[in-house]
Amino acid sequence: MAKLDNRERYARYKEDVEKRGKPFYPYAMFHDTVMSLVVVSVITALAAIWYFTSGEEPGDAGLLGPRYTEEADPGTTSFVPRPDWYFFFLFYLLRIFKWPESVILGTVGIPTILLILLFALPFIDRRRERRLVRRPVAVVAALLVIASMGILTWEGATAEEPSATAGSVLCEANDLDCEGNEELALGADVFAEAGCLSCHVYAGEGAQNIGAPELTTVGDLGRGEEYWVEWVRNPQAIRPGSPMPGFPNLTEEQLQAVAVFLEASTGGG
Numbered sequence: 001m002a003k004l005d006n007r008e009r010y011a012r013y014k015e016d017v018e019k020r021g022k023p024f025y026p027y028a029m030f031h032d033t034v035m036s037l038v039v040v041s042v043i044t045a046l047a048a049i050w051y052f053t054s055g056e057e058p059g060d061a062g063l064l065g066p067r068y069t070e071e072a073d074p075g076t077t078s079f080v081p082r083p084d085w086y087f088f089f090l091f092y093l094l095r096i097f098k099w100p101e102s103v104i105l106g107t108v109g110i111p112t113i114l115l116i117l118l119f120a121l122p123f124i125d126r127r128r129e130r131r132l133v134r135r136p137v138a139v140v141a142a143l144l145v146i147a148s149m150g151i152l153t154w155e156g157a158t159a160e161e162p163s164a165t166a167g168s169v170l171c172e173a174n175d176l177d178c179e180g181n182e183e184l185a186l187g188a189d190v191f192a193e194a195g196c197l198s199c200h201v202y203a204g205e206g207a208q209n210i211g212a213p214e215l216t217t218v219g220d221l222g223r224g225e226e227y228w229v230e231w232v233r234n235p236q237a238i239r240p241g242s243p244m245p246g247f248p249n250l251t252e253e254q255l256q257a258v259a260v261f262l263e264a265s266t267g268g269g
């Protein structure tokens with residue numbers, strides 16, 4: 001085909017439409033309506049099969065899986081929320097960006113840059129070439145996106161959860177003699193199960209969040225057990241505006257045990 005300039009191409013396109021084209025209304029609209037109906041019917045049918053073949057009891061699976069696997073426990077303090085697998089890549093991305101240095105970059109910066117690129121794409125890429133072999137930049141970009149999403153999904157799926165850690169692991173990691181001290185062992189368990197590790201790093205366990213300090217050697221501060229009891233119950237009473245949430249639901253015994261555990265944490269036993 002001889003090279004045509006844009007004006008000629010446009011004229012030829014208009015001519016084509018006139019001769020062989022079909023108007024949007026009613027043809028395309030009819031197609032879209034039928035297709036939407038098919039999609040909605042399939043989803044409705046799947047939902048009905050799932051519902052009517054499964055039972056009331058937890059784990060009572062029908063053809064398409066159970067309605068739910070466990071009774072919900074509204075009082076849990078150690079539940080670790082995990083997204084469905086198709087969000088693992090986002091979930092893992094959030095772990096890569098650390099508070100506070102790179103969180104703005106991760107949550108606002110990168111999405112904004114990508115959106116601007118997407119808007120600009122029709123103005124940047126104005127060639128008519130559609131064959132993949134002639135579009136190396138687009139193809140490499142697409143492959144990179146797919147590969148990084150794949151890797152992030154894998155990492156997110158295999159990431160260890162903070163609360164999977166048992167108290168005894170913390171004791172061992174920080175050289176505390178929890179086997180010989182019941183209160184210390186209880187404190188370590190409470191610390192592991194109450195969710196402290198979702199913000200604090202302790203002896204290499206847990207993940208740092210919202211700027212919480214590492215607590216491996218927090219006993220060295222010498223604040224004393226009474227102080228820790230009050231701190232964990234309600235940090236804002238001691239340091240107004242502190243971002244750490246209080247734990248008023250812990251019992252006196254649990255608070256006291258956590259305080260013993262914190263005070264004993266001096267790094268190296």
Ligand code: HEC
Nearest residue numbers: 194195196199210211212213218232239242243244245247
């Ligand atoms: C939602 C995140 C979060 C959770 C969960 C959390 N903390 Fe904190 N913690 C913080 C932050 C943030 C700070 C720093 C607070 C400040 O400087 O005001 C902090 C500070 C501390 C400190 C140091 C206080 C000091 O005087 O320097 C201790 C000890 C502590 N937390 C213990 C705990 C324990 C024990 C738990 C679990 C029962 C826990 N934290 C759960 C965020 C958290």
